[in-house]
Structures are given as structure tokens and as C-alpha cells.
Amino acid sequence: MDERISLAHGDGGELAHQLIQEVFVQAFGNQxxxxxDSACIELTSTNIAVSTDSFVVKPLFFPGGNxxxxxIAGTVNDLAVSGAVPKYLTASFIIEEGLLISDLQTIVNSxxxxxxxxxxxxxxxxxxxxDRGSCDGLYINTTGIxxxxxxxxxxxxxxxxxxxxxxxGTIGDHGIAILSAxxxxxxxxxxxxxxxxLNEMIYEVLEHSSQVRIMRDPTRGGLATTxxxxxxxxxxxxxxxxTSLPVRxxxxxxxxxxGYEPVYLANEGKVIIIVAKEDAxxxxxxxxxxxxxxxxxxxxxxxxxxxxxxxxxxxxGNTRRLNRLSGMLLPRIC
Amino acid sequence: MDERISLAHGDGGELAHQLIQEVFVQAFGNQxxxxxDSACIELTSTNIAVSTDSFVVKPLFFPGGNxxxxxIAGTVNDLAVSGAVPKYLTASFIIEEGLLISDLQTIVNSxxxxxxxxxxxxxxxxxxxxDRGSCDGLYINTTGIxxxxxxxxxxxxxxxxxxxxxxxGTIGDHGIAILSAxxxxxxxxxxxxxxxxLNEMIYEVLEHSSQVRIMRDPTRGGLATTxxxxxxxxxxxxxxxxTSLPVRxxxxxxxxxxGYEPVYLANEGKVIIIVAKEDAxxxxxxxxxxxxxxxxxxxxxxxxxxxxxxxxxxxxGNTRRLNRLSGMLLPRIC
Numbered sequence: 001m002d003e004r005i006s007l008a009h010g011d012g013g014e015l016a017h018q019l020i021q022e023v024f025v026q027a028f029g030n031q032x033x034x035x036x037d038s039a040c041i042e043l044t045s046t047n048i049a050v051s052t053d054s055f056v057v058k059p060l061f062f063p064g065g066n067x068x069x070x071x072i073a074g075t076v077n078d079l080a081v082s083g084a085v086p087k088y089l090t091a092s093f094i095i096e097e098g099l100l101i102s103d104l105q106t107i108v109n110s111x112x113x114x115x116x117x118x119x120x121x122x123x124x125x126x127x128x129x130x131d132r133g134s135c136d137g138l139y140i141n142t143t144g145i146x147x148x149x150x151x152x153x154x155x156x157x158x159x160x161x162x163x164x165x166x167x168x169g170t171i172g173d174h175g176i177a178i179l180s181a182x183x184x185x186x187x188x189x190x191x192x193x194x195x196x197x198l199n200e201m202i203y204e205v206l207e208h209s210s211q212v213r214i215m216r217d218p219t220r221g222g223l224a225t226t227x228x229x230x231x232x233x234x235x236x237x238x239x240x241x242x243t244s245l246p247v248r249x250x251x252x253x254x255x256x257x258x259g260y261e262p263v264y265l266a267n268e269g270k271v272i273i274i275v276a277k278e279d280a281x282x283x284x285x286x287x288x289x290x291x292x293x294x295x296x297x298x299x300x301x302x303x304x305x306x307x308x309x310x311x312x313x314x315x316x317g318n319t320r321r322l323n324r325l326s327g328m329l330l331p332r333i334c
Numbered sequence: 335m336d337e338r339i340s341l342a343h344g345d346g347g348e349l350a351h352q353l354i355q356e357v358f359v360q361a362f363g364n365q366x367x368x369x370x371d372s373a374c375i376e377l378t379s380t381n382i383a384v385s386t387d388s389f390v391v392k393p394l395f396f397p398g399g400n401x402x403x404x405x406i407a408g409t410v411n412d413l414a415v416s417g418a419v420p421k422y423l424t425a426s427f428i429i430e431e432g433l434l435i436s437d438l439q440t441i442v443n444s445x446x447x448x449x450x451x452x453x454x455x456x457x458x459x460x461x462x463x464x465d466r467g468s469c470d471g472l473y474i475n476t477t478g479i480x481x482x483x484x485x486x487x488x489x490x491x492x493x494x495x496x497x498x499x500x501x502x503g504t505i506g507d508h509g510i511a512i513l514s515a516x517x518x519x520x521x522x523x524x525x526x527x528x529x530x531x532l533n534e535m536i537y538e539v540l541e542h543s544s545q546v547r548i549m550r551d552p553t554r555g556g557l558a559t560t561x562x563x564x565x566x567x568x569x570x571x572x573x574x575x576x577t578s579l580p581v582r583x584x585x586x587x588x589x590x591x592x593g594y595e596p597v598y599l600a601n602e603g604k605v606i607i608i609v610a611k612e613d614a615x616x617x618x619x620x621x622x623x624x625x626x627x628x629x630x631x632x633x634x635x636x637x638x639x640x641x642x643x644x645x646x647x648x649x650x651g652n653t654r655r656l657n658r659l660s661g662m663l664l665p666r667i668c
Contacts, residue, residue, distance in 0.1 A: 011667075012554025012600075013659030038385040038416035040486060046380055051372040052424035052477055056462045082372035090386035090477050094428075124477075128390045131665060134470040143386055143424050143458075143477035152374060220346025266346075325347030331465060333345075 005099045010129025020127065023105055027112040028091075028122045039123035041088060047148040049084035051075055054141040058332040060107065062181035064173075064192030067140055068107035070268060070334060072114035073197045074219070075144040080199035081215040081271055083154040083206065084146025086118060092126040092141040099137055107138065118197035120144070136332075153206050156214040156274075159236050163213060163302040164280035166273040168201070168287050169194065169295040171223050172251040175265030178333050180254070187257065189250050194292065196269030201290045208286050211276035218272055219334055221325040224263035226272060227310050228324050237307040240300030242314050263312070264325045266333045274302065339433045344463025354461065357439055361446040362425075362456045373457035375422060381482040383418035385409055388475040392666040394441065396515040398507075398526030401474055402441035404602060404668060406448040407531045408553070409478040414533035415549040415605055417488040417540065418480025420452060426460040426475040433471055441472065452531035454478070470666075487540050490548040490608075493570050497547060497636040498614035500607040502535070502621050503528065503629040505557050506585040509599030512667055514588070521591065523584050528626065530603030535624045542620050545610035552606055553668055555659040558597035560606060561644050562658050571641040574634030576648050597646070598659045600667045608636065 008015040055071045065073075072089065079086040091111065095104065115122055177193040179185050198217070206212060214234075218226040223245075231238060247255075247262045255262050269292055275283050280298055287296035303311075311319040342349045389405045399407075406423065413420040425445065429438065449456055511527040513519050532551070540546060548568075552560040557579075561572060581589075581596045589596050603626055609617050614632055621630035637645075645653040 007663055007665045008661065011659055011662070011664055012559055013598075013662075014657070015660070016555075017658060038383045038412050038418070038480070040381070040383050040416065040418075040482070043377070043380040043382060046377040047374070048377060049372045049374050050422065050424060050458050050479065052426045052458050052475070053460045054426040054428050054462050054473075054475055056428055056464050056468075078372050082374065084372070084374075088384065090384060092386045092388040092475050092477075094388050094390055094473055124384050124386050126387045128388050129665060130390050130470065133467070134390075134666075135473075136464065136468045139388075139428055139469075139473065141386065141388055141426050141475035141477070143426075143475070145384065145479070146372070148374070221350075222346075225346055264347075323348070324351060325345055326349070327342065328345065328347070329341050330345055331341045331463060332468075 003101060005095050005097055005101060005129055007097050007129055007131060010127060023108055024125055027108045041123060043147060045147045045149065047151060049079050049082045049146040051078040052143040053078065054139060055334060056139050056332050057178065057334050058136060059181050060137050062193055063177050065195035066107050066110055067138060068111040069114045070195050071140040071142045072111050072118060073195050073268060074334060075142040076118045076120060076197040076199050077217045079144045079146035080202040081217050083152045084148050085203065086120050086144055086146045086199050088123045088145045089115065089120050090124040090143045091122050094128050094130060094135050094139040096130055096135045096137050097132045114197060118199055154212060154214055156234050159213045159234055159274060159302055161302055161304045162277050163274050164277050164298050165238060165240060165300045166275065166280065166283060166296060167223065167299050168271045168293045170246045170248045171267055171270065172247060172262040172265035174268040175330065175333060176251045176254045185254055189254060191250050194267055194269035196292050198269060198271050201287065201293055202271060205273065205283055205286050208282050209275060209279040211279045213274045216272045218267050218270055220266050222264040222266060224322045225325045228322065231308045231310050235306045235308050237303045237309045238300055239303050239311040239313055242312055244297060244299045246295045246297050260328065264328060268334065337435060339429050339431055339435060339463055341431050341463055341465060344461060357442055358459055361442045375457060377481060379481045379483065381485060383413050383416045383480040385412040386477040387412060388473060389668060390473050390666050391512065391668050392470060393515055394471050396527055397511050399529035400441050400444055401472060402445040403448045404529050405474040405476045406445050406452060407529050407602060408668060409476040410452045410454060410531040410533050411551045413478045413480035414536040415551050417486045418482050419537065420454050420478055420480045420533050422457045422479045423449065423454050424458040424477045425456050428462050428464060428469050428473040430464055430469045430471050431466045448531060452533055488546060488548055490568050493547045493568055493608060493636055495636055495638045496611050497608050498611050498632050499572060499574060499634045500609065500614065500617060500630060501557065501633050502605045502627045504580045504582045505601055505604065506581060506596040506599035508602040509664065509667060510585045510588045519588055523588060525584050528601055528603035530626050532603060532605050535621065535627055536605060539607065539617055539620050542616050543609060543613040545613045547608045550606045552601050552604055554600050556598040556600060558656045559659045562656065565642045565644050569640045569642050571637045571643045572634055573637050573645045573647055576646055578631060578633045580629045580631050594662065597656065598662060602668060
């Protein structure tokens, strides 16, 4: 097999056939599980969740993961936070002419590994090759199907004053890891991306509490943007406490230098859970059983319905309103 | 709204929110139908087909369509030829900084229109913005879910000697339309892409014949590559007759000049149907009821099982073997 991807790998002909056989079918399993056209699936329920995401992260490899691992975990998490059990994924690749086939292979193998860990099957795929200069190495789309055993276990319409807001761990790790890997920080950090499939942990949370109102993964736009969206979508107001936010010291340091706020940095392995106050400790206990949930903590509470405002209580005891991310240029973060 | 896409349209914050509301939700319908995260769907069957495709066609606009129409029709057709009824699509956009928002709007509106025509609902979406020079205007991924009423109506394992091979119309139109739109032909042509959702037509074919063995849409790699794949996948041999192939005069002319063979050119609105000989006329009659099926014709037959070879009978009465597309560089055709 050629060392680098050529245009002929994308024309649907002989070389394309070889690439699919030798890289994709090899990694994603036998023809039955990984047919590269329409796949036929028998589901166990007619209630499903569907989610799609294209990944354009730069660079392709970063501390804690690569674009392939991210593409699996990202879509698995989108399904899991919607209350569904992720089952099937499609994977579609836009590859730049000149990409090292060994790099593609590493990335595809990471996908296979993360899919196995998350218990999802890659059922259908697609490969396109674009000429040199027409993409930045590799973009991956994953689209996932999750199953609801019976009905959706989440009840966002029940959000009420007093509900606890929980985050499953430190915020901003992914954002700083990516900026650091790009050499844009001007400083060296040891921060790794938190990129991680959370479905197993989330499933266990839902087994232990029937009072989870809503869950979200705070990716692009960070914790603050995600909470603002919940506030607006469901007309609820919230207050979070700055001193309670779990932030690694290195992330805080990088933010100080760059003028960023950790609440706006992307996360790829964290979940926000809004749950009835009486179940909050139960949920925390479940999260903390997982190594990547050790730092789970209550960061605030719902203060009422109908205003749709997110407030941050500062260390000085003042409060200020948080809005959506705006004007901070953090492109290609996922 | 700004005239061109900026990086801030992709950061998950305020401008991204506006873009989604003003372009995507506007075109794809209300929030209920077009939530831009996980979508919850209730299916009517547990037997489904799933197909994914990323579209990187160059240029974005071409005679007969644009990348948006193509992205809908392409995935609709992939599902339809697998015997499923296409129902739900996801749409994911990778947009280059600097793209005219009006162009994006035109493309997204084409998608909405083609989705409506095909009877599919766009249920989930995603938008990423990459910096100038990191993609070629716009790439779109669509992933589709189709439903099998009971079981898959196709029986490729029943393919046998004597079965008819039908193509639903002229071949090579899309390939030549794209090359022409790129100005790569050095000649002017009036050829339009055949880009078209075929699900309604295919559905009617299946209603009239229970002896359809297999269907495929001959996109990248063209008619010949698609037939070779069927030959190899199911160990059957076929013979097609060159003089019976429906080819527009202008396509033939362009092929003569460029040294291309129409059997290797991409199609985006054609279906190949392999059906028991006794049902062939019935299938032809159904196809010809549709304006885009008028030129449907029998182009050859299955000659036996087990060799996996595709032969072309030339006008002189000789036969030559056709292989997969190889060595003809036709990138970014879909």
C-alpha cells in the first residue's frame, strides 16, 4: 500500500477498494459489521436518539487523544446525555491527499478501540479524498443511534428551584490541551484532553436516580454556554459558585495568561447533570466511582423558573451574569 | 447577519446560535423537527437501514444542482436502493471561513426542498467552521435512516443466470456536468447533472415486482465499477451490451475528446436493477412512467454464478472484460 493517500484512493475504484479493505474493514471488524454502504440493523426498540457531529480538531493528534478517539467519544456522549444507550455509529472520512496512511491507520485504530470500550458498533462508512490544500489532513463525521429502553428517562420540564447542578470533573482541560498542542500558548503545559466516552458512567447514574432532569456535555462554548442554553430552552434561572468550580491549577494558570475564563473552554469528557436536590449525593457517589468522575462536584443550583438567566457568584460574594461564549476565537477545538 | 462566515460562527457561542436559527432552523423547519443536538425519534419498525456519505463536490454549484441537493439525494438513494424507505436524515456542515452566507442559504434551502420532495425529515445537525484555506467552501455529511416495512424485499442471493440488468436512464451525465462546470473540458456542454432522489420510483418498482434481486446507484466509479462490485460480492458473472447503453450524444462526445468511457463516469440519479427476466418488462414500465426514468432500458443479463466477471459486448461482437475504475483521476465528483 502506498505510503500516502493519493487522489485515486477516493475515486471509488481499485485503490479505494484496497484502502477500505486494508484500513477500515481491518479495524472496524468483518464485512457483516462494517459494510461500507447501507447497513441493515435490527433494533431492540422503536424509540431512538440520533446525533451527528463533524470533527475538525487541529492538530489531529493531541495529548490525551486524537481526532478518531474524539469522534467516537463525542457522538457517544451526545447520545448518552440525551438519556439513550448508544448502540450504532457511522463514520465518514474526508481525507487530504498526502496524509500518511500510517497516521490514518493509527486514528482508525483509536476509533475501533474507543468504540469497543463504549460498546458501540460502527455499521457504515464513507471515504472521500480531496486534493492537497482542500482540507487540513482529515475530517471525520460520526453519526450515532442510541436506544431508549422504554421512554426517555430525563424530565427537563420538571426542573425546579433547588435542583442541584453537578459537573463530573475539572473543566477546560480539552480546550487548554488543544491550544497547548498547537503551540499557541507560548508556555508548556502537561494538560491532557479529557476526551472520554461517558456512557457507562451516565447509564449508572440513571440506574441510581430517577430524578435526573437533564444532562449535557459542555463541549464547544464550555460550561457557561451550555448552562445558558438550558436556561433559555427551559426558562429556568441558575446560580453557580466560582469557588466550587473544579479547575486544574495548570488550566487556571493558562487562562490567567491568555485572558480566558475556564467556564468557556471546551470539555470532551465531562457531563453536567441537573438533578433533584435529594438525589444529588447519590449521583455524586456514582460519578466518583469512576476515575474520570473523581472530581465530580455540585457547582450550584436552579434558582427559579421563567427568567432564563445564569449567574456566577464570585469569590467576593458578588454575582455577575454569564452569557453565551462571544468574541473569544477558539476555532477547531473539536 | 454578517455577509460572510467568520470563525466566530463556529465556536458554539452567540454567532453560532444566530446562524443556526437564521439559516438552518429557518430552512429545516421548527425546533421540534430540527433540533441541532440529539434528536429523539419514534420509528415504525425495528428493522432499519443506515447510510452515511460526505459530499465534497467541486464546484459547489453545477448545472442541475448544488452540493446541498446532492447531499440529500445521495443518501436518500443509498437507502432506497438497499430496499428501505428513507425517513430521517442528519446533516453536518464543515464551512470555510469567508463563505458567502447567501450561498450557504441557497444550498441549505435546496436541501430543504429536496428533503421535502423525497419525504424525509432532517432531524439533527451540526456546524463547524474552519479557517480560510482549510476546506474548499463547504463539505456536507448526510446520514440517513430508512425503514423496512417487514423485512428487506431484496434477495441478492437469488441472482441467477438469465436475470435482466436494467439501468434507469442515461449514464455519465453527472460526471460530465461536473467536469464541464469546472471548465476542465475545454468545450462547452449543455449537460445537466442527473442529481435526483429516486426513492419514490424505487418504491413503486418494489410494489410491482417481488423478484428484484438487488439495486445499486452507480455513483463514483460509474456503472462498470458498481456492476463489478456486485459480480465480486455475490460471485456472479454478467454481460452487458455496449450498443444498448443509454448515453447522451453530448456525453459520448465529451468522452471521445477526453478519452473517458461513459461506464466509468459518476451518476447521481440512476439506479441499476437486477431482476428476474420475467419481471423485467414490468419494471421497465414502472421506471418509464417517471420523467427521469424515460430512458430506462435493459443493458444485459446475468450469465452465471461463481466466476465474478463483468463482460462488455462491443459493437463488433467481441467481448472484453471490465474491471473497477482504475487510474482515471476524477476526484471531488460527489
